[in-house]
Amino acid sequence: MNMYNENFLVVEDDMQIRNFICYALKQANFQCVTALTAEEALSHLISQQIDVILLDLGLPDFDGLEIIKRVREWSDIPIIVVSARDQDREKAEALDLGADDYLTKPFSSTELMARIRVALRHLYKQNRDRQQQSSLVVGELRIELDKHLVYLEEKEIHVTPMEYNLLALLFKNIGKVLTTGYIINEIWGAGYGRDTQALRALMAGLRRKIERNPAKPRYIVTEIGVGYRMMDI
Amino acid sequence: MNANIGKKVLQPLLIVGFLFGASLIGYIFNINGFPETNIVIIYLLAVHMISWLSSGYFWGILASLGATFIFNYFFTEPYFTFSVYDSSYIITFITMTMIALITGTITSHAKKSAAGARQREAETKAVYNLTNHLTDAKEVYEIVGFAVSEISACFMCRAACLCFREDGFPESFFIQQLSDKRQIRREVDNPEEIKRRIERLSMGCDIGSEFYDWPIYGQEAIHGIVRIPIEVAQEMNIAQTRLLHSMIESIALAMDRLRSTEERIKFREETIQERYRGNLLRAISHDLRTPLSSIMGTAEMLMDMSSKQDIRYSLASEIHKDANWLHSLVENILSLTRLQEGKLIIKKQLEAAEEILGGTIAYIAKQWPSYEISVSVPEELLLVPMDAKLIKQVLINLLDNAIKHTSHDEEISISVTKDADSRWAIFVVRDCGVGISKEDIPNIFQLFYTSNTQHADAKHGIGLGLAICDAIIKAHGGNIEARNRTDKKGAEVIFKLPMEVDNNEHVQ
The missing domain is CATH 3.30.450.40 (GAF domain)
Structure with a gap:
C-alpha cells in the first residue's frame, strides 16, 4: 500500500502499546520512530523527516495537546491522537487544535491501519491541491463542487443550500472526524454559538436523502460526543 | 428570702433608731438652751439618713411625718402633747414636713438610679464575660x-x-x-x-x-x-x-x-476526599485499561503472526477475547462506582435518537462483525434529552447481552419510537435467544444478580451490566423493563426516556 516507506513518529509512554503499534506499522512496511515523552517527540520532529504522528494524549512530561499546538505552528503533517475512552472532551479539543483523527484504546491493528490510510490519503491529496478537483466521489455518492450538485447512484438528488454546504464540508474532509463545534462554525459562522440542535436536524434531513437507513449510515457516521465523519468507502 | 425578711424588719428599726437618736440630740440641745431650729435641722438630717438607707419612698415619707410629730410632741409647748400654743409652729411643721419629704424623695430617686446603673454595669459585665469566654x-x-x-x-x-x-x-x-x-x-x-x-x-x-x-x-x-x-x-x-x-x-x-466553621471544615474535607476519589478512579482506569489495551494488542500481533489453523492462533484469540471482556468489565465497574456514589452528573443534551443508535451499532459491529443488527427509527427526527455517552453505554450493555444469548444467524433488532402524546421516547432491544426464565425477570436489574439457569461455564459477567442500565435510565427520569417476547422466542428490553425536561434540569 505504500511505496515511500513513510516515517511514523509514535509518541506513547506505554511500552506494550508502543511495541504493538510499531509491529503493526512495520508489517505494513512503514518506518517507525518512537518517543516516550513530549520533549523527546519534539526533538525527533526537529531532527528527522516525519510523515505522520501517532500521539498519546496522556504523556508523563506535558500534555499531548501542547505538541499538537506546537506542530501546527509550522507543519500540516497528519496527527492521529490515541486516547482513553472517557476523554471525549480532550478528543474534541485535540481535533479542534488540528489533529486529523483519533483512536480510542483499546484498538485493533485493523482500525489503526484504516486510520493511517485516511491520514496518508489526506497527506497526498493536500499535495495534489484538492481545490482543483471539481468532483468528489464516495461510494455511490458524488458531489459536483463547481455546479453545486449532488448525485446518488448517478441520479441527481435535491439538497437545500445548507445541506449542500454541510455535505461539501464533509466531502472535503473525507475520513476525518469533524467536531460539532467546527462544523457549526463553518456552516453558521463564528457568532452562532454551540447550539447543536440545528446541526442535528440538518444532519437528519441530509441523511434521509443520501442514506438507505439513517440509523445505519453508510456515508456520514456519528462519533458520539465528538462529531461526524465522512466514511472513506 | 432571708435578706427580704431582714429588710422588712430592718427598715422600721432604722426609722425608730434614727428618730430616737435625733430626739436624744434634740433633748441635749434643749437642755443646753440651743435654739429650736437646730433641733429641726437634726430631724431633717435623720429623715435624710433614713431615706438614704431604706428602699422606696414609703419609709422616707413615714419618717418625715414621724419626725414632725415627734418634734411637736417633745419640743413644742405644751410639751408631751400634739397640740401647740404658738400658731407660728404650724408653719415650722409644714415646712419641716415638706423639706423632709422632698429630701427623702430626691435621695431615694438618686439611690434608685445608682442602683439601676450598678445593675446595668453588672449586666454588661456578665455578657462581656460570657462573650469573652465564648470566643x-x-x-x-x-x-x-x-x-x-x-x-x-x-x-x-x-x-x-x-x-x-x-x-x-x-x-x-x-x-x-x-x-x-x-x-x-x-x-x-x-x-x-x-x-x-x-x-x-x-x-x-x-x-x-x-x-x-x-x-x-x-x-x-x-x-x-x-x-x-x-x-x-x-x-x-x-x-x-x-x-x-x-x-x-x-x-x-x-x-x-x-x-x-464546622460546616466549612466538613466541606473542605469533602472536597479533598472528592479529589482523592477522583484521582483513585483515574488511576484505576488508567492502570487497568492501559495494560488491557496492550494485552489485546499483543494478542492481536500473535494472531497475526500465526496461521489460522495453528493452535497458537486460537490461544492468542482466546487471550484477546478475555482481555476484551475484562476491559468492558472495567468500564462497567467504573460507571457503577460513579453511579453509586450519586456523583454521576447527567449532562442532558438534545440528541438525535437515530445518531445514538447508529453510533452504538457501529461500535458493536466492530466488536462482533459476524452479527447483523437491524435498526428502525421514525421517519421524523426524534430529539431526546439525554446524556449521550451514558445511553450509548446502556445500549452497548443491552446489545452485548442480546448477542450473548443469540446465535449469528438470528435476528437482533433495536428500535426507537415515541409514545402517542410525545411524552416518552421508547427504546426496544429484541433478540431471538432463549428468553428470560420466570424467576429471573423480577431480579434481572439487581446488582450482582446472575441467573442460576445458565450453564456454569458460560461467561455471564458478575451481574453488573443490567444494574448499570437500570441506574442510568433511572437517573434520566425514565424506566426500564425486561420481558419475553410474545410474538416469538427471545427477550426484549424496553426503556423509556422522558421527552420533557424537568424544570430543575439544565439542558444545553
Missing part, C-alpha cells in the same frame, strides 16, 4: 460549659443547657451547674416532648415542671435551650429577663459561628 470555645460543649457557669453565677441558681443536634433533635442529656466548679450531665426524660414544645413556642420561654426553658435561636435552626430552675425564674424581674436574653443571644451567636 475561645472550640466545640459546642465548651460553649455550653461557659454559658451554664456564667448564667448560674449571674442569677445565683443551677442553670442548665440542652443542645439540639444538627438535625434539630435534642440531645439525650443536658449540662447543669451543680456548684461553683461542678457541672453534671443529666438525662433528658422526653426529648420529643421538649422539641415539640420549643417548636410551638412563638415568644418568651416554655414553662416546664422543673425549669423555664429559653430557646437559643440560631440563624437557621434552634441550637438548644437554656434552662433556669423554676423558683428562680419565677422571681426574675424585667431587667434580669433582659439580661438573660442578651446572654442567650451571645450564646446563639457563638453557636452559629461554631457551626459555620
Whole structure:
C-alpha cells in the first residue's frame, strides 16, 4: 500500500502499546520512530523527516495537546491522537487544535491501519491541491463542487443550500472526524454559538436523502460526543 | 428570702433608731438652751439618713411625718402633747414636713438610679464575660460549659443547657451547674416532648415542671435551650429577663459561628476526599485499561503472526477475547462506582435518537462483525434529552447481552419510537435467544444478580451490566423493563426516556 516507506513518529509512554503499534506499522512496511515523552517527540520532529504522528494524549512530561499546538505552528503533517475512552472532551479539543483523527484504546491493528490510510490519503491529496478537483466521489455518492450538485447512484438528488454546504464540508474532509463545534462554525459562522440542535436536524434531513437507513449510515457516521465523519468507502 | 425578711424588719428599726437618736440630740440641745431650729435641722438630717438607707419612698415619707410629730410632741409647748400654743409652729411643721419629704424623695430617686446603673454595669459585665469566654470555645460543649457557669453565677441558681443536634433533635442529656466548679450531665426524660414544645413556642420561654426553658435561636435552626430552675425564674424581674436574653443571644451567636466553621471544615474535607476519589478512579482506569489495551494488542500481533489453523492462533484469540471482556468489565465497574456514589452528573443534551443508535451499532459491529443488527427509527427526527455517552453505554450493555444469548444467524433488532402524546421516547432491544426464565425477570436489574439457569461455564459477567442500565435510565427520569417476547422466542428490553425536561434540569 505504500511505496515511500513513510516515517511514523509514535509518541506513547506505554511500552506494550508502543511495541504493538510499531509491529503493526512495520508489517505494513512503514518506518517507525518512537518517543516516550513530549520533549523527546519534539526533538525527533526537529531532527528527522516525519510523515505522520501517532500521539498519546496522556504523556508523563506535558500534555499531548501542547505538541499538537506546537506542530501546527509550522507543519500540516497528519496527527492521529490515541486516547482513553472517557476523554471525549480532550478528543474534541485535540481535533479542534488540528489533529486529523483519533483512536480510542483499546484498538485493533485493523482500525489503526484504516486510520493511517485516511491520514496518508489526506497527506497526498493536500499535495495534489484538492481545490482543483471539481468532483468528489464516495461510494455511490458524488458531489459536483463547481455546479453545486449532488448525485446518488448517478441520479441527481435535491439538497437545500445548507445541506449542500454541510455535505461539501464533509466531502472535503473525507475520513476525518469533524467536531460539532467546527462544523457549526463553518456552516453558521463564528457568532452562532454551540447550539447543536440545528446541526442535528440538518444532519437528519441530509441523511434521509443520501442514506438507505439513517440509523445505519453508510456515508456520514456519528462519533458520539465528538462529531461526524465522512466514511472513506 | 432571708435578706427580704431582714429588710422588712430592718427598715422600721432604722426609722425608730434614727428618730430616737435625733430626739436624744434634740433633748441635749434643749437642755443646753440651743435654739429650736437646730433641733429641726437634726430631724431633717435623720429623715435624710433614713431615706438614704431604706428602699422606696414609703419609709422616707413615714419618717418625715414621724419626725414632725415627734418634734411637736417633745419640743413644742405644751410639751408631751400634739397640740401647740404658738400658731407660728404650724408653719415650722409644714415646712419641716415638706423639706423632709422632698429630701427623702430626691435621695431615694438618686439611690434608685445608682442602683439601676450598678445593675446595668453588672449586666454588661456578665455578657462581656460570657462573650469573652465564648470566643475561645472550640466545640459546642465548651460553649455550653461557659454559658451554664456564667448564667448560674449571674442569677445565683443551677442553670442548665440542652443542645439540639444538627438535625434539630435534642440531645439525650443536658449540662447543669451543680456548684461553683461542678457541672453534671443529666438525662433528658422526653426529648420529643421538649422539641415539640420549643417548636410551638412563638415568644418568651416554655414553662416546664422543673425549669423555664429559653430557646437559643440560631440563624437557621434552634441550637438548644437554656434552662433556669423554676423558683428562680419565677422571681426574675424585667431587667434580669433582659439580661438573660442578651446572654442567650451571645450564646446563639457563638453557636452559629461554631457551626459555620464546622460546616466549612466538613466541606473542605469533602472536597479533598472528592479529589482523592477522583484521582483513585483515574488511576484505576488508567492502570487497568492501559495494560488491557496492550494485552489485546499483543494478542492481536500473535494472531497475526500465526496461521489460522495453528493452535497458537486460537490461544492468542482466546487471550484477546478475555482481555476484551475484562476491559468492558472495567468500564462497567467504573460507571457503577460513579453511579453509586450519586456523583454521576447527567449532562442532558438534545440528541438525535437515530445518531445514538447508529453510533452504538457501529461500535458493536466492530466488536462482533459476524452479527447483523437491524435498526428502525421514525421517519421524523426524534430529539431526546439525554446524556449521550451514558445511553450509548446502556445500549452497548443491552446489545452485548442480546448477542450473548443469540446465535449469528438470528435476528437482533433495536428500535426507537415515541409514545402517542410525545411524552416518552421508547427504546426496544429484541433478540431471538432463549428468553428470560420466570424467576429471573423480577431480579434481572439487581446488582450482582446472575441467573442460576445458565450453564456454569458460560461467561455471564458478575451481574453488573443490567444494574448499570437500570441506574442510568433511572437517573434520566425514565424506566426500564425486561420481558419475553410474545410474538416469538427471545427477550426484549424496553426503556423509556422522558421527552420533557424537568424544570430543575439544565439542558444545553
